[in-house]
Amino acid sequence: MNRVAPLSRSNSMARCVAWTSPWLSDRIPRIISPLLSPRWMERHSDGTTILMARASLLHAYSTGYDACMAVNQSPMYNKAEERYRNASSPAEKVAALEEMLRLVPKHKASEKLQAALKQKLSAAREAAASAHKHKSGGGQHDAFSVPKQGAGQVVLMGAANVGKSSIVGALTSAKVEIADYPFSTHAAVPGMAHHEDVPIQLVDMPPIMAGHVQPGMMGAFRAADVLLITVDLSAIELIEQYEQCLTLLASHGVRPVSEAILEFDEDESAAVPKRAILAANKLDTPGARDNLDGFRELTGCPLKIVPVSATSGEGLPEMMAAVFELLNVIRVYAKKPGKPVDKSSPFILPVGATIHDLAVHIHKDLAEKLSGARIWGGTVHDGQLVTATHVLTDKNVVELHEK
Numbered sequence: 001m002n003r004v005a006p007l008s009r010s011n012s013m014a015r016c017v018a019w020t021s022p023w024l025s026d027r028i029p030r031i032i033s034p035l036l037s038p039r040w041m042e043r044h045s046d047g048t049t050i051l052m053a054r055a056s057l058l059h060a061y062s063t064g065y066d067a068c069m070a071v072n073q074s075p076m077y078n079k080a081e082e083r084y085r086n087a088s089s090p091a092e093k094v095a096a097l098e099e100m101l102r103l104v105p106k107h108k109a110s111e112k113l114q115a116a117l118k119q120k121l122s123a124a125r126e127a128a129a130s131a132h133k134h135k136s137g138g139g140q141h142d143a144f145s146v147p148k149q150g151a152g153q154v155v156l157m158g159a160a161n162v163g164k165s166s167i168v169g170a171l172t173s174a175k176v177e178i179a180d181y182p183f184s185t186h187a188a189v190p191g192m193a194h195h196e197d198v199p200i201q202l203v204d205m206p207p208i209m210a211g212h213v214q215p216g217m218m219g220a221f222r223a224a225d226v227l228l229i230t231v232d233l234s235a236i237e238l239i240e241q242y243e244q245c246l247t248l249l250a251s252h253g254v255r256p257v258s259e260a261i262l263e264f265d266e267d268e269s270a271a272v273p274k275r276a277i278l279a280a281n282k283l284d285t286p287g288a289r290d291n292l293d294g295f296r297e298l299t300g301c302p303l304k305i306v307p308v309s310a311t312s313g314e315g316l317p318e319m320m321a322a323v324f325e326l327l328n329v330i331r332v333y334a335k336k337p338g339k340p341v342d343k344s345s346p347f348i349l350p351v352g353a354t355i356h357d358l359a360v361h362i363h364k365d366l367a368e369k370l371s372g373a374r375i376w377g378g379t380v381h382d383g384q385l386v387t388a389t390h391v392l393t394d395k396n397v398v399e400l401h402e403k
Contacts, residue, residue, distance in 0.1 A: 072105065073103075073104070073105075074103060076099075076103055076272065077100060077103040077104060079253070079272065080096050080099035080100045080103060080272070081096070081100055083095075083096040083099075083222075084096035084097055084100065087219070088215075088219075089144075089145060089216050089219045090124055090125075090127040090145050091144060091145040091146075091216065091219035091220050091222075091223045092218075092219035092222060092223070093124040093127070094121065094124045094125055094223050095219060095222035095223035095224075096222070097117060097120055097121040097124055098121065098223070099272065100117055101114065101117045101118065101121060104117065125147065125148075143186075143187035143188060143216060144187065144188045144205065144214070144216040144217050144219065144220040145188070145216070145219070145220065145223075146188050146190045146201075146203050146220065148201060148223075148225070149190075149192065149199070149201045150192060150198075150199035150200050150201045150348075151195075151198050151199060151200050151324070151327055151329050151331075151348040152200055152201065152225035152226060152323075152327040152329065153201045153203060153223070153224050153225050153226075154193075154200060154201065154202050154203065154224065154225065154226045154227075154228050154323055155188075155203045155205060155220055155221055155223075155224035155226075155227055155228065156168065156202065156203065156204055156205055156228045156230055156279075157205060157208065157221060157227050157228065157229050157230065157245055158207060158208070158229060158230035158231060158241060158245065159207050159208060159209075159231075159232075159237070159241045159244060159245075160207035160209070161207075161232065161235075162207075162230045162231055162232040162235070162241060162281055163230060163232060163281040163282055163310050164204050164205065164207075164228075164230050165177060165189075165204050166281070166310035166311065167202070167228075167230065167279065167281065167308065167310045167316070168189065168191050168193075168202050168203075168204040169191075169310070170310045170311075170313060170316060171191070171193035171194075171202060171316060171320070172191025172192055172193050172202055173191060173192075174189050174190060174191025174192075174202075174204065175189070176189050176191070176204050186206055187206070188203050188204070188205055188220060189203065189204040189205075190202070190203045190204075191203075191204070193320060194320070195317075195320040195321055195323065195324040197331065197343065197346060198324060198329075198331050198346065198348065200320065200323060200324065200327070202228075203220065203224070205217060205220065208244060208245065208248055210244070212248070213248065218252050221249070221252075221254070221274075222252075222254065222272075222274070224274070225275065225327055226275045226276065226277065226323055226326050226327060227256060227274055227275070227276040227277075228276070228277055228279050228319075228323070229242070229245045229256065229276055229277070229278050229279065229303070230278075230279045230281055231278065231279070231280055231281065231295075232281055232282050233280050233281065233282045233283060233285060233288035233291045233292055233295075233307070234282045234285035234286075234287070234288060234291070238291060238295055239295060239298060239299060242278070242295070242299060242301065243299075249271075249274070250271060253271045253272055254271055254272055254274050255271035255272065255273050255274065256273075256274055256275075256276035256303060257273045257274065257275060257276065257302075257303075258275070258276060258277060258302065258303040258304040258326065259275070259326075275326050275327075276303055277303060277304050277305075277306060277319070277322050277323060277326060278301060278303045278304065278305045278306070279306055279308055279319055280292055280295070280305055280306065280307045280308065281308055281309070281310055282309060282310075282311075283307045283308055283309040283312075283314055283315060284309040284311050284312045284314065288307075289307075292305075292307055304322055304326075306318055306319040306322050328350060328351045329348050329349065329350055329351065330348075330349055330350075330351055330353065330392060330393060330394040330395075330396075331346035331347065331348055331349075331394060331395060332346060332347045332348075332349055332353075332358055332392055332395075332396050332397075332398055333346050333347075333395070333396070333397045333398070334347060334358075334362065334398055334399075334400070335376075335397050335398065335399040336399070337399055337401070341376075341397050347361055347362070349361060349392065352391060353391070353392050354388065354389050354390060354391055354392065355370070355372075355373045355375075355386060355387070355388045355389070355390045355392065355398065355400070356370060356388040356389065357392075358392065358398060358400070359388070359400055362400075366400065366402070369402040369403050370388050370400060370401070370402065370403070371401050371402060371403040372385055372386065372387055372388065372401050373385070373386055373388070373390070373398050373399055373400050373401055374386070374398075374399040374401070375390065375392075375396055375397065375398050375399075376396065376397040376398075377393070377395050377396045377397055378392070378393040378395075378396050379393070
């Protein structure tokens with residue numbers, strides 16, 4: 001619902017009264033106080049109307065929310081909000097708040113709610129970062145809460161010895177422990193990989209065990225931008241490894257999907273969609289390709305399957321390209337007037353971002369002074385002048401102009 005400043009409570013209640021009954025609107029000054037008393041309600045015959053008004057006013061008064069400017073939330077949002085209230089770790093709070101922010105309707109009536117969610121998300125991320133930092137101090141900590149970096153966070157999920165650590169080790173400089181025995185990974189291990197010039201964070205995790213995970217791991221899976229479900233093409237238990245992951249996610253109300261999440265199922269019983277890719281590892285082992293064909297046929301896996309070998313490196317660039325596509329982001333290069341373009345550190349923006357969004361991302365003052373831009377790449381002529389509402393595409397070069 002739309003959050004209002006505490007000083008606006010009387011105005012909020014007045015609007016609620018006016019909306020509820022014209023008779024009440026004429027008597028606002030004398031009604032506000034009595035409405036908060038159950039004894040007053042007993043003396044009026046229009047019980048339904050009064051009950052609605054009183055409930056709205058009490059809610060607005062006690063919470064600071066404007067009941068008459070309500071934001072209609074979807075069942076999926078309500079489920080995310082419930083997960084936030086029940087969260088037991090910073091990572092779970094971050095995941096739930098990100099889901100709530102993504103699901104809240106984007107219009108003027110929800111602006112204050114969006115601002116409140118962003119503030120809570122910022123605090124939750126700081127708590128997650130603090131918990132992760134505390135990890136090195138040896139005290140109690142959330143061993144699976146990792147602050148997000150890069151264009152997105154990809155968390156690896158799978159049974160023991162499927163090669164999660166090998167994949168992270170092959171693509172990043174993270175100090176992962178790679179061993180032939182199970183359970184060599186005991187906590188989250190982050191590392192920075194790249195798709196071309198785009199940094200993407202990979203997080204190695206301990207294995208799931210017979211559909212169970214250590215406390216805190218599920219929060220990391222929920223918080224991930226993309227799940228990388230990993231299986232071993234050389235293992236007899238190949239299908240079981242895959243189904244184990246699906247069963248665990250389903251038991252926690254999560255449904256893996258290999259597509260950008262644009263629409264949500266309004267069914268309250270529906271699981272929360274989580275973007276995911278299946279990494280079929282150990283492609284270099286004997287019979288792996290035949291096993292992959294059998295796996296596709298027997299499981300009908302709806303996820304995008306990327307066969308890889310962490311040992312030889314085969315398929316890893318394709319896997320990172322698939323991850324980048326699923327993150328639903330673009331990279332944009334900024335250029336100063338009269339200067340060459342700097343491609344060393346691209347700006348990462350969501351698909352659909354505009355010139356104005358880029359300016360805000362760089363600095364809010366720049367956005368206020370923005371008059372337009374020149375753009376190179378994409379569907380326009382090189383150097384074409386565009387307005388602040390122009391939608392950017394991947395690899396655009398942008399020269400922002402101030403008023």
